[in-house]
Amino acid sequence: MAKASAEEREGDWDFHLRSLSANARDSSAAADPASDSYILQSVRKICEICRESRSEDLVARAYPQISKLFQRSVSSSPHSQTSSNGLLLLTILQFFLDFGEVVLHDADPSLRIFFRSCLSREFADPVVAEATLDFLNLNKSKLLSSFPTLLPQFFPLLLKLIAWNGEKLEKSFETVLPAMMSTGSFLPLFPSLIDLPIxxxxxxxxxRSSGTLIGSSIASIQKSTAPEMLLALMDEAYTGSTIEDRGGDSGSDDNNTIDVADPVLLDLLKDENDGLAERHLTSPGIAATLQAAINTPQSDRRRQALKLTPRLLELYFTIALRDVNDSLLCALVPLLMSRNATVFPDKFFSFEVRKRISEFLLAAFQRTPHIIALLKKPIIDRLGEAYDSPAKAN
Structure with missing residues (x-):
């Protein structure tokens, strides 16, 4: 009986491996492998059989086909219009993580390719978003031990994922959040969290300006800024028309377009952690965006973000008190004090955020009282600003 079962399993394995070969030869499927509705099922079945059999020979025979399929799927990401491509790539990544040591495959480049080529375009797809968080949670221990810089590097992209998909993925996201925190991401993560509603x-x-977010890479806005501004200046030099003139002629509404020259907006929309950037929420682009947001009815996504952000901040502060060293804690305090006065202009949100900041500061000073002396100047400066502020006078 066991022998028959093994033979049946190997027959299934051969069938699904041939399906991968057929997919590669099919001219229509070669350009977009995920368009074949059976290919995802075949890859999942191959992974399942390899796990059950624990056969290095089966893994080694499957690896070349699966590796080629991964490359074709990555190439098709810019043109894929369904969730299938993201799900297929995640399934292949699971194969790489499970059997990478057997076939000597370093999964780090593959993981980064997935974030840059696929998730950057599909984070707004609820199916891909949920599957990505499930994948990260399933493999969290391995990612932390073998690829510790991966999630800290891509935390801005994961924040876009939760910002767009909201509370339904909150629990899954909360279990991933600690893995995003490292020495290099701890400080930049705080302003990104507090600015989630923005x-x-x-x-x-x-x-509103460009259509659905699924299938388009928002990060490309950053890359195109310099060429667009250069072309605008050249056009002005040759024709005498200004950027403002062209904007008026186009009939477009400035409130519905992203100002590509505004570095704060570009910093908000980035996919990767590039360090702590000072965010001036009074910059023209941000000020106009916030004013437009205040004057329009709240969307469901914004309402969810306003409720979700304080809870994520509370988790961030809990981890900080538990795991972060005194040096990073000392560096965080002035940042908290500066951002305490500049948060998204919503009464409930402001109260909840400032409450958590105050509670954290008290807990941090109780845990590490000697940093108070080191932070004497920023503390006194902030107290002076609060005393002189117009809000207090009113």
Whole structure:
């Protein structure tokens, strides 16, 4: 009986491996492998059989086909219009993580390719978003031990994922959040978390001006800024028309377009952690965006972000008190004090965020009282600003 079962399993394995070969030869499927509705099922079945059999020979025979399929799927990402491509890539990545040591495959480049080529375009797809968080949670221990810089590097992209998909993925995201925190991401993560509602506003702004977010890479806005501005200046030099003139002629509404020259908006929409950038929420682009947001009815996504952000901040602060060293804690305090006065202009949100900041500061000073002396100047400066502020006078 066991022998028959083994033979049946190997027969299934041969069938599904031939399906991968047929997919590669099919001219229509070769350009977009995920368009074949059976290919995902075949890859999943091959992975399942390899796990059950624990046969290195089967893994070695499957690897070349699966590796080629991964490359073709990555190439098709810019043109794929369904969730299938993201799900297929995640399934292949699971194969790489499970059997990478057997076939000597370093999964790090493959993981980064997935984030840059696929998730950057499909984070707004609820199916891909949920599957990505499930994948990260399933493999969290391995990712932390073997690829510790991966999630800290791509935390801005994961924040876009949760900002767009909201509370339904909150629990899954909360279990991934600690893995995003490292020495290099701890400080930049705080302003990104507190600005989650502003990120939602910016994403909605992009959607209104450019259409659906699924299938388009928002990060490309950053890359295109310099050429666009150069072309605009050349056009002005040759024709005498200004950027403002062209904007008026186009009949477009400035409130529905992203100002590519505004570095704060570009920083909000980035996919990767490039360090701590100072965000001036009074910059023209941000000020106009926030004013437009205040004057329009709240979207469901923004309402969810306003409720979700304080809870994520609370988790961030809990991890900080538990795991972060005194040096990073000392560096965080002035950042908290500066951002305490500049948060998204919503009464409930402001109260909840400032409450958590105050509670964290008290807990941090109780845990590490000696940093108070080191932070004497920023503390006194902030107290002076609060005393002189117009809000206090009123």
């Amino acid at each position: 990120l939602v506003v910016a994403l909605e702004k992009v959607e």
